[in-house]
Amino acid sequence: SQKIEQNSEALNIQEGKTATLTCNYTNYSPAYLQWYRQDPGRGPVFLLLIRENEKEKRKERLKVTFDTTLKQSLFHITASQPADSATYLCAPWDNYGQNFVFGPGTRLSVLP
Amino acid sequence: DADVTQTPRNRITKTGKRIMLECSQTKGHDRMYWYRQDPGLGLRLIYYSFDVKDINKGEISDGYSVSRQAQAKFSLSLESAIPNQTALYFCATESENTEAFFGQGTRLTVV
Numbered sequence: 292s293q294k295i296e297q298n299s300e301a302l303n304i305q306e307g308k309t310a311t312l313t314c315n316y317t318n319y320s321p322a323y324l325q326w327y328r329q330d331p332g333r334g335p336v337f338l339l340l341i342r343e344n345e346k347e348k349r350k351e352r353l354k355v356t357f358d359t360t361l362k363q364s365l366f367h368i369t370a371s372q373p374a375d376s377a378t379y380l381c382a383p384w385d386n387y388g389q390n391f392v393f394g395p396g397t398r399l400s401v402l403p
Numbered sequence: 404d405a406d407v408t409q410t411p412r413n414r415i416t417k418t419g420k421r422i423m424l425e426c427s428q429t430k431g432h433d434r435m436y437w438y439r440q441d442p443g444l445g446l447r448l449i450y451y452s453f454d455v456k457d458i459n460k461g462e463i464s465d466g467y468s469v470s471r472q473a474q475a476k477f478s479l480s481l482e483s484a485i486p487n488q489t490a491l492y493f494c495a496t497e498s499e500n501t502e503a504f505f506g507q508g509t510r511l512t513v514v
Contacts, residue, residue: 300443325502325503327503332491332508332510333507334493334495334505334506334507334508335446335493335503335506336505337502338508339499342504344452357492377476380445380446382503386409388474389453390436390448390451390459390461391448391497392448393438393445393446393447393505395444395445396445397445
């Protein structure tokens with residue numbers, strides 16, 4: 292069956308460090324994958340989209356990689372700030388069902 | 404104004420009651436989605452629609468129904484609410500192969 296795993300339910304890091312979040316998927320061959328940020332009680336907000344023919348995508352302090360062989364995406368936040376504290380969701384595109392499927396999320400806490 | 408608006412934002416209802424959650428969008432997108440979110444389970448897809456005449460079941464459609472009244476409007480109904488339908492519900496809209504825009508959510512409690 293199809294499955295999406297995100298490395299840990301919660302991740303604590305020190306301000307200024309790089310946060311690395313992992314998304315692994317099985318039984319998917321997504322044409323692209325998205326990352327979203329969600330704050331408590333709010334709807335997810337789009338951050339980045341990476342396609343299967345792209346190895347890496349950057350946006351300001353954010354970087355996403357996509358390894359279709361490993362079936363894994365890594366999401367990096369460099370020079371992390373307390374304001375980056377939130378839950379981050381990965382969402383591979385399900386080519387068969389023609390919709391996004393969301394991972395359970397990783398709750399990131401950046402400590403001052 | 405928000406791109407995706409959900410009403411109501413909060414609702415408490417009794418077991419067995421029929422309830423409708425409404426969603427409207429101003430993005431002009433054809434694709435619309437309904438998700439529910441439970442702690443530890445992430446977002447799970449209930450129903451989705453790629454245009455007014457297209458309705459598809461998602462992962463957890465049992466106990467729910469939808470109506471796509473117009474391109475901009477997509478409603479979710481619980482015909483006979485039960486306590487395990489207590490959750491945070493999100494509507495989203497998306498243009499093909501691009502980012503999704505989510506509403507602010509409806510917190511539903513079934514007592």
